[in-house]
Structures are given as structure tokens and as C-alpha cells.
Amino acid sequence: MRKTEFAIVGAGPAGLSAAIEAARAGVKVVLADENQRPGGQLFKQIHKFFGSEAHHAGVRGIDIGTMLLQQVSQQKNVEIMLDSVVWGIFRANTSHTLGVIHNSKNIHLKARKVLLATGATENVLAFPGWTLAGVMGAGAIQTLVNVHRVLPGKRVLMVGSGNVGLIVSYQLLQAGAEVVAIVEALPKIGGYAVHAGKVARTGVPILTSTTVKEVHGKDKVEKAVLVQIDKNWQPLTGTERELEVDVVCLACGLSPLAELAWITGCKFTDVPELGGHVPIHNENMETTVPGIYVAGDLAGIEEASTAIEEGRLVGIAVAEALGYLAAGEAKDKKTEISSRAEQLREGPFGIARKQAKEQLICRSLSE
């Protein structure tokens, strides 16, 4: 049995930021991640991020990742356990014990406070042929192309025009693949117009009100059949068309990766604006189970920039709860962090998330 004050599951932007803030205040932290490298999604994001200077706008995601890693390495009281899968979490009186597999060893890690920052999982779409080789999630493709520098194929059909679909299309083009089309079931493009614009001006058609009907191929994808759909999502017969492609990339949204959170017994609520079932949490990001916090995509699908702010918030809240920060000082820091997060939740893309987050916090008061 190992002991620490604050255990964090997931070394993405949320987990890293929480570790940095808590350690700065003096908290002893253990940060576990199943990958061989910390950073979560950030190391796949080779594009420049939005936001303001305080959110590192204009800096590429990968460079924000390096920055966070540098900051965390300066903290002596943070231990990072890589290659470490957290397989379970158990409550014992006022503390929690994590089951961690590292080097084929089962380690029990006992902590007074736990942050779950496990990120998200990709939604799949089922259509005849979706299990053929060549149908892949956008996350997997991003890892292949941007981390391992391998092209998954030559001619790609992108399914979904949210920011993920648009960005991964652009990155595939940069890597030398042809993106034959982007299809979107809704009548309008889901992601930012500026992302759509930079893909459109390379000649990639973005087909709205269109979906994949089926995919054919012997052992792997050889062609995809598209079909237009009406307002009620009914396929319009006669609008089918075939495209020769060898990759179908699914970018159909993300859902919070909530297994560990379910196990703790914390209460959930369904918030479509935040990607589905999310743990109810208060303004400190603490769930309905005392001592269990959530941040980042698990607390609602948003962005790395919001994940960083939520992680920081947890870091401060935990330091305060453990007596490392006085209430007044903690409050000032939390106010500053929250206002930075709020800046990101404005406008047509953010306002629904802002309202959803506010409602979550209201619900936590009545739980």
C-alpha cells in the first residue's frame, strides 16, 4: 500500500494542471496515466489553439503540453506514474484507495483526495460495413498521423463536421492524404467556420444533410455509399452516391469516459450539451462523493483550454481542503481561474455549455 495526499487519474491537460497547482501549494501528489507519455490528447494537437493570451491562444496544442510538463517537472512533490492503468477505486472511511497496475504489478494507492481526469471516449456510428478494416475513429487517426507519422490510407471520407472532424481532415491533408469529402448529418457545419474555411479552400467538399449509408469492401474499405437525409433524418432515396475511399474516419462526438466515476457511486446527470452522462459536481469540481473530484472532458466535453482551468480549480480546492491554502487566498485564486474559464464559455458555441455547467452546480447543491 502506498499513500499520498492527492491522487490524480489521467495526465491530460486537466490532470497536469491540477497537479501543478496543488503541488505549488505544498500538497503531495501522485499522478497516474496509462500511457507511456503524459499529456493526454494535447500531444496530438499540432494546430494552434483559440482563446486569449491567458489561455495560450495561437500556441499549438503540443507546445502547451510541453509547457505543462515543464511546470510539473519543477514540482518536487509530484510523482508521475506512467504505464499505469487505474482499474478500480474503493472507499475506506475518509480516504480512497486506487487499484493501479504498473509493470504487471497491482499497486494499492491510498489518497485523501482523488481527481478523476480520465478524458473522453469516441462515439461510434454503426452502418453496414462499419467493422471493416479502414473504418477508424478520429482519435486513432490523429495518433497515427501526428504521433507516429503514418498515413492510415490515401483517400479518406470524414464523417462529422465538428471541430474534431474539421481539424483531423486538415491534418490528414497536411500529411499528404486526400480527403474526398466531409459528411455531416445536420443541415449545418458543426465546428468553427474558420476551421471549415481552411479545409474548404483546399477543395474538400463539405456535404451537409448527408450521411454514410454503408461501406463496402472485401477485407478492407473500398468504397462508401453516401445518402442525403431530410429534416427528419430520413434517407432520400435516389440521392445515393458512391465514393472510392480506403479510410472512413468517424468524428461523431465524444462522451465522458466515466467508468471510474460510476464505480465511486457519485451521482450522474444527462447533459447533451456536455456530451452525455456527466458526474454532478459543485463549483470546486467535487462530485457527490466527498473527496472525489472531476475535471476536463470527464466533467463535460469541452476543450483543453477549459480542462486546464478546471484542473487548476481542483488543485486549489484540494490544497485548501488539506489545509495548505487559507480560505481567503484560495478564494481569490478560484475567482481568477473561474473568470478565465467563463471567458471561454461565451458566444454561440459556448453559451449552452455555460448554462449547462451552471445547472450542474445548482443540482449539486440539492444533492
Added chain:
Amino acid sequence: MTLLKDGFFDPEELENLPGVPSKKRLIQGPVVVIECAQEIPCNPCEEACHKKAIQIGDSIIDLPILDADKCSGCGLCIASCPGQAIFVVDTTYSDKEAAIQLPYEFLPYPEEEQLVNGLNRAGEKVCSAKVLKVLNHKKFDRTAVITIVVPIQYAMEVRNIALR
């Protein structure tokens, strides 16, 4: 709105943006054209311009507003935009030609003097273009800023290039 359906602008959609200079200003010489139409949380362009020609203000979702009289068309803001929505257009390059500065992130970069295809916002080839300059400052962080020369009637149409 073709912007949200197809991913590119109607000419009218474009003219009404606060980041797009008036026709009058466009014929006076190099000036920035900011094709940013949605209230997204973003403001690096404002900070990139030392002449304070771009204003967004405290609420970072507001659209960038251009004060075209302050803009010299230097192009420093182009690479700062994570949306690659900023261009500089000079309709006074010559009698019949305009120069366009645009962001470019595909390898290989074109050579200076090279002839390339000028593409419109939908990626269609509309003319031939000559590459004048390829800038790849460290400050641009791997977004090259490329200056091309196109027939003047395409000054507000060409927004990308394709190597031949």
C-alpha cells in the same frame, strides 16, 4: 448563409463583416481582410497588431473590428490567427495585378517566382498566380506567410494556392 452550409462565404456575407475593409479603402493600397464571422473565444489577432488596427475588446468572443485607416498591410497578424482567417490584399500592386498575402501550412513550400494555381474559398482554381515571397519567421510558428500576385479581378477571390 453558405458559410455554415458549405464552409465558405457569399460575397455579401463577407462585405458586412467588421474585419473587412470598405471598397474605397481596398483601392488605396495594402490592407488586411479579416474573414472571421463567428463569435468564438479568440483574440490573438488583436494583440498581434502593433498599430492597434484590430480591436476585439474585453469580451474575447466579439468579432475583430478593423480600423482600416490604421492598417499598413504589414501582414504581421496573419500567422497569429489560429483560424487562418486573415489575409492582406494590395490592389495597387500594379495596374492589372493585385498582391495577396495568405497563411500556408503545407509542405513543401513554393519557391519565390514559382507559378502556382490560385484557388478560391471553395478550393477551385480560378487563375494562375506568381509567388512573390515566402516568409517563415520563427515568430510565425510554422505558419508560412506567402505573397502571391494575381490578376486584379481576383483580389477578393483567391484565398489559397496549389502547387502544380
Added chain:
Amino acid sequence: MKNLKKISKQKQRTYEGESDLNIENADMIICRCQEVTLKDIVQAIAEDATTVNEIKRRTRAGMGLCQGRSCSRLVRKILAEHTGQKFAKVIPGTFRPPVRPIALSTLASLEEDTDDKS
């Protein structure tokens, strides 16, 4: 597919495509880890399964290597469609540790207390 309209409406925010979960594609695999088809799942629903967990127990959908990460959402969609429930009301299956497939021998190899780092 009578409920498709209703379900699609509330899914609109997630930018998902229309799903093709109708029985016409009976042999389409839904759980790829366990090779469970659409027909198997619809069959289980016809036999009164009303939750993701019940479907899991009857068909093994969700018991594979990925522990339902890929298929659980699809199973929820099918359940919603065939039982007339709202998608949001169909709760994902319960999770039990271990949340990742782990060899029993590894689970049993608890680290010695001498490693205590506290």
C-alpha cells in the same frame, strides 16, 4: 423505425449522423469485441430486456476487450429506439472494477508492503 424521429431530435446537438439501426441490417455487428449482431440485441429486447445490463447479460454485448466503450452507446440507441424510451433516460451499463481487462494473475500480485512510500 417509428421512434427514430423522436430520438434523432434530441441527439441533434451531438452532430451525429443518422444511425442505421433498423432490423433491415439484422446481421450488422454492434459489439465487435463479442461479435454480437443487431438481431441478437433486438431479440433480447423482444424477450423483455429493458436495460443495457440486461442486454449485456443475455448477449455478452459490452463484455469484450473494450468493456463496452465502443458498443455501449450503440446498445443504448437501439434500446431507446425499440422500447420508446428517451435516449438520455437509457443509463449506460454499470461498471465494476476492473474497468480494463487485466490478467487475474496480475490482480493477485499485490505489491508488497515494503514498497510503502508514505
